[in-house]
Amino acid sequence: MEPEQPAQRFGAHPAALTASAPGRVNLIGEHTDYTGGLVLPMAIPFQTNVEIAHAADGMYTFHSAQFQESRVMPPSDQSPAAGNWSDYSVGVLRELQALGVRPEPFYLTVDGNVPLGSGLSSSASIEVATAMALLQHTGKHLPIPEIALLCQRAENVYVHSPCGIMDQFAITAATAGHALLLNTRDLTYQLLPMNTGELAGCVVVVVNSMVRHTVTAGSEYAQRRRELEAGQQVLRERFGVRDLGEATVEQLLACAGAMSAESLKRCRHVITENGRVREAAEAMTAGDAKRLGELMTAAHASERDDFECSVEEVDFLVDTAVQQAGCFGARLTGGGFGGCTVNLLLAGEADRFTAAIRQAYQERYGITAQTFVCEAAAGAVERAATAGSDVTAGTDVAAGRADQL
Structure with missing residues (x-):
């Protein structure tokens, strides 16, 4: 069987202009998510909002409404991390490009209220919101685990932060009113009512x-x-x-x-x-x-x-x-x-x-x-579904039973 090509893993959907991803707080299970362990986070009602529009100048522009800063690059850009907020979004773009996705020029604005540097996953929130927006912009879709893993790679490879998978997965897959018991080895999970x-x-x-x-x-x-x-x-x-x-x-x-x-x-x-x-x-x-x-x-x-x-x-x-x-x-x-x-x-x-x-x-x-x-808030995929935006395929991940975790 031939390896699956990047283009085969995506499907076409109408483009959308906005995406939102929450922050998260981890109830218990710290520093276990990069050694095949268990975590129990929930999404919280802070959020990163991303707006994306086609750009006529042929460039990729990332703009922070919070910092009033912009980073502009051509589609062929391969510059290293800049050491600021833009790295989380650019890292996601790089990982999509590695999968063979070549977005048309865009102007992307990042805004939100997740407290920075506080342990509430502001970086992962930016990554997931950016991924959801770029998927909409390109008319592509990915299942929950692949969105989360792509965002984790963005932080590991481009930002050079050795984070585990918990933040990105919880922010993508959380459900309102529930905590998420995640086995980080195989990404099976169980929703637990609060x-x-x-x-x-x-x-x-x-x-x-x-x-x-x-x-x-x-x-x-x-x-x-x-x-x-x-x-x-x-x-x-x-x-x-x-x-x-x-x-x-x-x-x-x-x-x-x-x-x-x-x-x-x-x-x-x-x-x-x-x-x-x-x-x-x-x-x-x-x-x-x-x-x-x-x-x-x-x-x-x-x-x-x-x-x-x-x-x-x-x-x-x-x-x-x-x-x-x-x-x-x-x-x-x-x-x-x-x-x-x-x-x-x-x-x-x-x-x-x-x-x-x-x-x-x-x-x-x-x-x-x-x-x-x-309160336990909705994750990015649930928010997108509520807003009527179909940006992922196979959004259900096999839920592991408690005795399997």
Whole structure:
């Protein structure tokens, strides 16, 4: 059988002019998505909006309404990353070109309100919204997993940020009112309702520490990933596991002498985090807010102590949150080294909780934290379908059962 050619993977649809993609917050399952593990994110009602129109000047123009900056290039351009917001959109264009897609000249405007550098996936939101807009502009379509993987490649290859697949997949495939339990090895997923049992009376509050993080190839994030992958390789050689997604703590301890202390801690976080995600999915199915909150707080302790990706300000926000009435649990969300916490609490306590957190943080650090009460929002594909824009094919991915995850 001959390899599938790029043109065979796309179908023709009428062009459209707009696309939208949300941000996301990860309830639990951090730094597991590049080692075949489990994650449990939900989309949130921040969004990136992209408008695209045919350009008469024969150029590709990317414009940021937020920064009031433009990047203009000919279709043949092969320039490297510019080191700014435009790289996320240009990277997506590059990956489409690698698949044989040659868009007609366009003027593309990016705007939105996803907080930058906060762990809420502003970069992936730009990537997915750009991909959806370019697919419409070219009259092509791709299924959910391929859109997500294309956007991940854009960030890995062009932006040189070693992110996993969680952000792009969740932002593409999320469904309103649900969290998304994703097996990052095979991209099977399960939608979990956020309104069962005790969870029906809960809200998710995101607290932005205002401490910016930068997830780049030269960052501490990249160093943690190298340490993690070194430990994973030891486990592969010793036990034949595919990745940390199927490794056990017992196997890890048996290999402790063959890896660095740092690799041991990074791998211990990921292996135990996968276990916490499984338990969290069970708690959500049962509507057990107390247990879900306990797992979130335990996950933060593991990020702080084993993955060592938290910072003093974020630890303070988590410690303060869990002392508040009605708060079931709290943790760092996103890549770490700053950014946001995610908090699960009774809906009736949200106003009092946010006021107490903001006051305590201001008194301790002189920083005014941002707080957002969030609902589980629609992903980019659901938004497109609601708007009547058919831009993907095969939008259903085989949903894995909980016992398969």
